[in-house]
Amino acid sequence: xxxxxxxxxxxxxxxxxxxxxxxxxxxxAIYNLQWFRxxxxxGLTSLLLIQSSQREQTSGxxxxxxxxxxxxxxxxxxxxxxxxxxxxxxxxxSGGSYIPxxxxxxxxxxxx
Amino acid sequence: EAQVTQxxxxxxxxxxxxxxxxxxxxxxxxxxxxxxxxPGLGLRQIYYSMNVEVTxxxxxxxxxxxxxxxxxxxxxxxxxxxxxxxxxYFCASSSSGDLNxxxxxxxxxxxxxxx
Numbered sequence: 423x424x425x426x427x428x429x430x431x432x433x434x435x436x437x438x439x440x441x442x443x444x445x446x447x448x449x450x451a452i453y454n455l456q457w458f459r460x461x462x463x464x465g466l467t468s469l470l471l472i473q474s475s476q477r478e479q480t481s482g483x484x485x486x487x488x489x490x491x492x493x494x495x496x497x498x499x500x501x502x503x504x505x506x507x508x509x510x511x512x513x514x515x516s517g518g519s520y521i522p523x524x525x526x527x528x529x530x531x532x533x534x
Numbered sequence: 535e536a537q538v539t540q541x542x543x544x545x546x547x548x549x550x551x552x553x554x555x556x557x558x559x560x561x562x563x564x565x566x567x568x569x570x571x572x573p574g575l576g577l578r579q580i581y582y583s584m585n586v587e588v589t590x591x592x593x594x595x596x597x598x599x600x601x602x603x604x605x606x607x608x609x610x611x612x613x614x615x616x617x618x619x620x621x622x623y624f625c626a627s628s629s630s631g632d633l634n635x636x637x638x639x640x641x642x643x644x645x646x647x648x649x
Contacts (some may be wrong), residue, residue: 453619456637465538465624465640466577473635498565511577520565520584521592524577 424449424516429524434488435502435532445512450490452516457486460509460527469510470497495511502532513521535560538641540625546613546647555610555644558624559615565628565636567592568600570621571643577624583608615648623648 425448434439435511451468458466459494470479470486472495478487499506513522513530538559547553559566567582569592579592583602598621599611608627612619625641 454635458640463643463645465642466626466630466638468637468639469636471635513577515636520582520590521579524572526576 424452424514424523426512426514426523426525428510428512428528430528432529433531435477435530436479437502437532437534438530439502440500441496441502441530443499443510444529445495445497447493447495447514447523447527449516450493452490452514454532455486455488456496456497456513456515456522457484458513460511462508466511470512492494500531504532504534505531506530536639538639539542540550540623540628540641540644541598542644544640544645546622546649548649550614553593553612553615553646555612555623555625555646557608557610558606559608559625559627559639561627561629561639562605563607563627563629563639565630566602566616567638568598568608568610569624569626570594570619571624572621580610615646617648620646620648 429444456471457469472488483500488495509527511525511527515522563625568580569577580637583589590610626638628638
């Protein structure tokens with residue numbers, strides 16, 4: 423059964439830092455990996471989706487990479503801002519299943 | 535505006551009193567699903583639907599029912615709620631369920647408390 427782990431569970435950084443969030447998965451036979459942002463008490467907003475055949479995706483200050491062989495994905499946030507403060511979740515679809523497996527998230531605080 | 539809506543957003547009820555949480559999407563998506571989110575357990579899928587009249591169990595379906603009579607609506611039904619169903623519930627939809635390319639869009643969440 424697929425397991426998804428996100429490290430660190432929480433992160434606090436000063437504004438302006440570049441930072442990396444990690445997502446690892448146990449079964450490398452994935453269809454895609456999706457990164458989400460969740461603000462407190464709110465729903466999830468999709469940030470980036472990487473298909474299994476892709477190595478990375480970029481959107482603005484965000485860059486997500488995927489290394490299936492090592493079972494890892496990273497979300498890189500450049501020049502972090504206080505507005506980036508949120509919980510970041512990764513979700514993996516694998517094994518022909520329509521049921522994605524979510525990590526428990528990384529709670530990010532960017533302080534001015 | 536493309537969106538997934540849920541109602542109610544907050545609900546406090548008592549054990550055993552049947553309730554329905556509605557979910558509606560305006561993007562003509564075929565695939566819809568329900569999740570619950572609990573501290574320390576993350577997001578877990580309850581049920582999903584590939585199209586009208588097609589539903590299937592997710593990871594934690596016990597105590598829940600769903601129906602998909604129309605493409606845009608996917609209500610979640612708790613016939614006899616219990617306190618262990620206190621949670622934050624999310625509805626999500628995506629265009630086709632294509633495992634390679636599908637991006638899920640989430641509703642704002644329903645916070646349910648069962649006393």
